[in-house]
Amino acid sequence: MMMKEQSGSTVKKRLKWVLLFGLLMCVPIVQPLRAQSEPDERRDPTATGGQVTETSSESEQVDNDAGSSDQDTAGIANEPELLLNPQLNPRHRAGIGFRNTQLTRHEYFERYQTLYAFGEYAIYESWSVYGQLPYSRKWVTDSDRREHIDNPIIGTRFGYRFNGWMPAAGLAVEIPAGDEDAGIGSKELGSLEPYLGIRFGSEWFFISGAVRYNAETNKKFREEEEQEFARTWKAELAVAFRLGNWDLMLEYLYRYRTDPEERRFSSGLIAPGVNYRILDNLIIGVTVPYALSRERDLDIGFDARVTYFF
Secondary structure, rough: OHHHHHHHHHHHHHHHHHHHHHHHHHHHHHHHHHHOOOOOOOOOHHHHHHHHHHHHHHHHHHHHHHHHHHHHHHHHOOOOOOOOOOOOOOOOOEEEEEEEEEEEEEEEEEEEEEEEEEEEEEEEEEEEEEEEEEEEEEEEEOOEEEEEEEOOEEEEEEOOOOOOOOEEEEEEOOOOOOOOOOOOOOEEEEEEEEEEEEEEOOOOEEEEEEEEEEEEEEEEOOOOOOOOOOOEEEEEEEEEEEEEEEEEEEEEEEEEEEEOOHHHHEEEEEEEEEEEEEEEOOOEEEEOOEOOOOOOHHHHEEEEEEEEEE
């Protein structure tokens, strides 16, 4: 009996050692499996809060970019529309306008009215192409009213915006389509008008200036013997103040015709004007140009315009 009890206790002791040895052998197997099932935060930051940090940083960058883009877009939307002088800033725009001018000299009277449609397409934010189609009527002392299509204009504009500034350049081409007999445009002579300008604008203040050189030309771009092309320098200046939905503007235009010599001419125009924003993308404007110099081809006039931005 004693031999059986001793052998049984020996078996139990051996069994305990076998179980303990088995558990020790399982430890190096369980640890790699556990490491595979649980991500290592140091090796894989995307499995923990690291991803949140990167995502929040990226979202902040996107928000900043979107904010700056919105500010640029808002700045463009707030730019006033010039009424006496041509625009400098490339933009999607279209509209219609009506211009009336008159000149009175003793027994001579002349009135010139033009209804025009215009459109502009910005291929890029800094580059656009545009066109204008005018139809004019003219009254002269002791003569019947004359009507005809006036010379259309096509052109291109370049303008680069940075920190409120915008250097600009462009070219306007006047196409001969009028009628000399009616005194409206010309069916033989058009013009080429390159220019350089600069603009500066803030939320409430705006100023721009430009210099243009207008050279008459014909369809052959060559001066014939019986023709004398006129060449004219132009200097422009505009100032505007933003008051809510209103733009209060003052524009100035100086023209000096250098050729031909017998037709030399210089004149200055000043034009107070106002824009009103009916909608963010719809503006109506009126300006009243008035001659400052004794040499003039008009005394006073007005130009009313509706502009839609798309």
